[in-house]
Amino acid sequence: MAPEGMIERRIQAPDGRTLAIAEWGDPAGFPLVAIHGTPGSRLGRWRDPSIYARAGVHRVTFDRAGYGQSTRRAGRRVADVAEDVRAIADALGIERFAVTGRSGGGPHALACAALLPERVIRCAAVVAVAPFDADGLDWFAGQTAGNVREGELSLVGEAALREQLDDDRRTILERVASGAVDALPEAYQLTDTDREQQRKSRAVFDEVMTDSLRDGVDGWVDDDLAFVAPWGFDVASITVQTSLWFGRSDTLVPAAHGDWLAAHIPDVEVFASGFGHFGEDADAQRELDWLAGREAAPA
Numbered sequence: 001m002a003p004e005g006m007i008e009r010r011i012q013a014p015d016g017r018t019l020a021i022a023e024w025g026d027p028a029g030f031p032l033v034a035i036h037g038t039p040g041s042r043l044g045r046w047r048d049p050s051i052y053a054r055a056g057v058h059r060v061t062f063d064r065a066g067y068g069q070s071t072r073r074a075g076r077r078v079a080d081v082a083e084d085v086r087a088i089a090d091a092l093g094i095e096r097f098a099v100t101g102r103s104g105g106g107p108h109a110l111a112c113a114a115l116l117p118e119r120v121i122r123c124a125a126v127v128a129v130a131p132f133d134a135d136g137l138d139w140f141a142g143q144t145a146g147n148v149r150e151g152e153l154s155l156v157g158e159a160a161l162r163e164q165l166d167d168d169r170r171t172i173l174e175r176v177a178s179g180a181v182d183a184l185p186e187a188y189q190l191t192d193t194d195r196e197q198q199r200k201s202r203a204v205f206d207e208v209m210t211d212s213l214r215d216g217v218d219g220w221v222d223d224d225l226a227f228v229a230p231w232g233f234d235v236a237s238i239t240v241q242t243s244l245w246f247g248r249s250d251t252l253v254p255a256a257h258g259d260w261l262a263a264h265i266p267d268v269e270v271f272a273s274g275f276g277h278f279g280e281d282a283d284a285q286r287e288l289d290w291l292a293g294r295e296a297a298p299a
Helices: 050-054 078-091 105-115 145-156 158-178 192-200 202-212 218-227 255-264 283-291
Strands: 007-012 018-025 030-035 057-062 097-102 120-126 241-247 269-273
Touching (some): 007 078, 018 050, 030 283, 050 057, 057 078, 097 283, 120 283
Parallel strands (some): 030 057
16 A cells, blocks of 8 residues: 555656656645665655645655666666656656755765756755765764675675675564564664654654565665765766755764765755754754755754
């Protein structure tokens, strides 16, 4: 059964792949493309999805290639998401739109800002990972053990990475099915505030993980491989109005990644808090307001 207020669609990418899409909120509202994290799916949303209609937003989500019900694109780069976002916007008759991406979706949102400047109005990158080859950044410093392991195995190659992620997938799905308090594998340690946010959004998390990983880990594997390879664009080339949102206590994507991006994206707005990876409840409305151009967002 589809979540309340969601409209499902399937479109064909120019190369023939299937893209699974979901729409939320007001169909006549301000258009926003939201790009999920790693792993994730088109079902990702605020726990009260009526927030989008109340905000006057037409929110479009989709399964990135290899996740959920979208066809895999083996060997994809971060930059390649821009082609899929363009195809989705064209299919829905949306000329211009804002884009946001959280965590592993952050680099993909930045790709859209860099490569689709004629289409993207504003871009919000939320707890976004920085490029692996970022000059002066210790990419692994401060990351929880699970993320360090993912990154290191990505450098070894797909087979080693897939073996570990298959095991992590089994753990996640088993814990979701059993209702275990901690749904993530033990190597992914969260702050207390992040554990509380995950508890509040657990029903959505369970839906997202079950749908995202039901057929395997192709999307997760391809994300991790893409993050440690050249992204296919330079964040310094971004001319679209862009904001960065991150927490100083984040153990999944440490604040140093946000600081590096802030130093390299021209004219970027930075909203850094003392929270962790999942922020605080008020962030959902603040981000929507910023993307729709309604306010300056939090102090």
